[in-house]
Amino acid sequence: MDGxxxxxIFQEPGLYLNKPIKVSGWVRTLRVSKSFGFIELNDxxxxxxxxxxxxxxxxxxxxxxxxxxxxxxxxxxxLVESPGAKQPWELKAKRxxxxxxxxPDYPLQKKRHSLEYLRTIAHLxxxxxxxxxxxxxxxxxxxxxxxxxxxxxxxxxxxxxITGSDCEGAGEMFRVSTLDxxxxxxxxxxxxxxxxxxxxxxANLTVSGQLEAETFCMxxxxxxxxxxTFRAENSNTPRHAAEFWMVxxxxxxADLQDDMVLAEEMLKYILTYCLENAPEEMEFFNQxxxxxxxxxxxxxxxxxxxxxxxxxxxELLKKSDQSFTYPVEWGVDLQTEHERYLTEQxxxxxxxxxxxxxxIKAFYMRLNDDNRTVxxxxxxxxxxxxxIGGSQREERIALLEQRLDEMGLAHxxxxxxLDLRKYGGTKHAGFGLGFERAxxxxxxxxxxxxxxxFPRTVNFAEF
RNA sequence: UCCUCGAUAGCUCAAUGGUAGAGCACUCGGCUGUUAACCGAGUGGUUGUUGGUUCGAGCCCAACUCGGGGAGCCA
Numbered sequence: 396m397d398g399x400x401x402x403x404i405f406q407e408p409g410l411y412l413n414k415p416i417k418v419s420g421w422v423r424t425l426r427v428s429k430s431f432g433f434i435e436l437n438d439x440x441x442x443x444x445x446x447x448x449x450x451x452x453x454x455x456x457x458x459x460x461x462x463x464x465x466x467x468x469x470x471x472x473x474l475v476e477s478p479g480a481k482q483p484w485e486l487k488a489k490r491x492x493x494x495x496x497x498x499p500d501y502p503l504q505k506k507r508h509s510l511e512y513l514r515t516i517a518h519l520x521x522x523x524x525x526x527x528x529x530x531x532x533x534x535x536x537x538x539x540x541x542x543x544x545x546x547x548x549x550x551x552x553x554x555x556x557i558t559g560s561d562c563e564g565a566g567e568m569f570r571v572s573t574l575d576x577x578x579x580x581x582x583x584x585x586x587x588x589x590x591x592x593x594x595x596x597x598a599n600l601t602v603s604g605q606l607e608a609e610t611f612c613m614x615x616x617x618x619x620x621x622x623x624t625f626r627a628e629n630s631n632t633p634r635h636a637a638e639f640w641m642v643x644x645x646x647x648x649a650d651l652q653d654d655m656v657l658a659e660e661m662l663k664y665i666l667t668y669c670l671e672n673a674p675e676e677m678e679f680f681n682q683x684x685x686x687x688x689x690x691x692x693x694x695x696x697x698x699x700x701x702x703x704x705x706x707x708x709x710e711l712l713k714k715s716d717q718s719f720t721y722p723v724e725w726g727v728d729l730q731t732e733h734e735r736y737l738t739e740q741x742x743x744x745x746x747x748x749x750x751x752x753x754x755i756k757a758f759y760m761r762l763n764d765d766n767r768t769v770x771x772x773x774x775x776x777x778x779x780x781x782x783i784g785g786s787q788r789e790e791r792i793a794l795l796e797q798r799l800d801e802m803g804l805a806h807x808x809x810x811x812x813l814d815l816r817k818y819g820g821t822k823h824a825g826f827g828l829g830f831e832r833a834x835x836x837x838x839x840x841x842x843x844x845x846x847x848x849f850p851r852t853v854n855f856a857e858f
Numbered sequence: 859u860c861c862u863c864g865a866u867a868g869c870u871c872a873a874u875g876g877u878a879g880a881g882c883a884c885u886c887g888g889c890u891g892u893u894a895a896c897c898g899a900g901u902g903g904u905u906g907u908u909g910g911u912u913c914g915a916g917c918c919c920a921a922c923u924c925g926g927g928g929a930g931c932c933a
Contacts, residue, residue: 829933
């Protein structure tokens with residue numbers, strides 16, 4: 396491939412202007428007259444399109460006037476300044492080779508489509524403006540996350556996708572099994588005999604890499620995981636998927652404050668990186684998806700996140716003149732309407748809510764001195780809701796065992812997790828970032844199905 | 859899983875219980891600088907499925923399927 400990328404042309408036009416170049420790409424739209432025509436060519440390298448001008452001097456002009464949207468072309472010609480208002484330059488074609496024809500029933504049109512319709516053609520939707528922008532941002536954000544952690548000497552850990560511990564404690568899991576569902580092996584009590592299964596025990600897809608990440612944290616100090624996560628919950632909302640990606644850092648010799656500083660820096664880093672490296676895509680979202688997006692993101696980057704304790708949040712909600720469907724009371728978890736009120740009405744920016752009652756949080760969260768709250772934090776952002784959930788972990792083995800007992804969990808299921816506290820345990824903390832929720836926040840897209848290339852949700856695993 | 863709204867041409871949408879329409883796409887024709895190009899003509903439908911009410915159902919009723927929004931669960 397000896398041609399030039401459209402991205403290179405836009406980045407350094409001086410190198411190519413008034414010179415012969417060769418580009419290849421797909422027709423996004425075309426307009427033809429009797430003796431000439433215009434093609435807007437997208438080559439995949441860049442959000443913007445290159446306008447190609449062609450006329451009847453081309454040997455295949457007649458055929459070119461008949462091509463359809465999404466035809467693949469290789470174009471040779473000269474890059475010249477454009478008299479048109481919408482583009483600084485254009486490619487005056489001397490030769491256009493048709494690489495692959497398209498068909499009249501191509502489902503994507505020049506005009507705007509609904510996101511719901513595009514979801515039904517997930518194999519073609521990355522060719523649309525919106526999804527081209529979404530998935531380039533998704534790629535950049537993933538890279539930004541790796542960059543952020545590597546700049547800070549974090550080690551990237553690949554925690555297992557298949558987990559043998561049925562005790563990760565976060566929701567319904569997908570079972571992994573090779574047993575014949577038509578004739579399941581039974582033990583003497585008539586229960587399914589998982590010792591006959593592939594792993595010799597029950598196995599599931601992971602719902603979190605946290606417990607395993609903690610083991611590496613106690614060796615490498617600062618680590619993170621970044622990979623797919625699975626929840627078999629029957630939840631049908633724009634914010635939930637059965638398969639999604641999660642970023643889970645875990646830091647040693649660190650407390651909840653350190654954890655929140657890390658979370659805030661990370662989120663700001665991702666936003667900044669995408670704004671700097673994909674300005675065209677971000678501008679597109681600001682124009683067509685969410686008009687207040689850039690202003691809001693800029694506000695997030697330049698201001699400190701809010702912080703309040705759960706107890707303070709309850710007081711605030713009780714004092715507010717807002718009428719809530721669900722009554723507010725210390726000890727019950729915050730409802731979506733409460734979270735929205737706090738982050739969208741009161742603070743109007745991301746806020747950390749900390750120190751939740753221990754009874755509504757997981758066993759591994761560190762007990763506070765008041766004996767009734769734990770060192771947990773949720774980061775709530777306007778529009779998306781909970782984007783990060785984290786905590787300082789309970790490093791005191793006696794208290795951890797006590798919490799296991801209180802929650803009716805068997806010590807032997809957590810033997811290696813408890814060992815971490817036995818052999819030089821330190822205070823440590825971590826959090827989980829819902830990657831897709833971050834992308835939603837970053838792009839203004841309000842349905843998680845539209846930030847995943849091929850989303851898996853209840854009743855849907857097409858493509 | 860619950861509440862609620864919806865499903866009409868390939869797409870986006872119209873249509874008092876009385877012959878199913880428009881724009882775009884597509885096909886054909888016109889047009890020498892277009893920008894979701896423009897102008898003219900044409901093709902395109904078992905109105906999500908099944909059943910019911912009615913002389914007559916896209917429209918009313920029921921169930922189901924799928925989709926949107928809200929809730930729960932959470933990231």
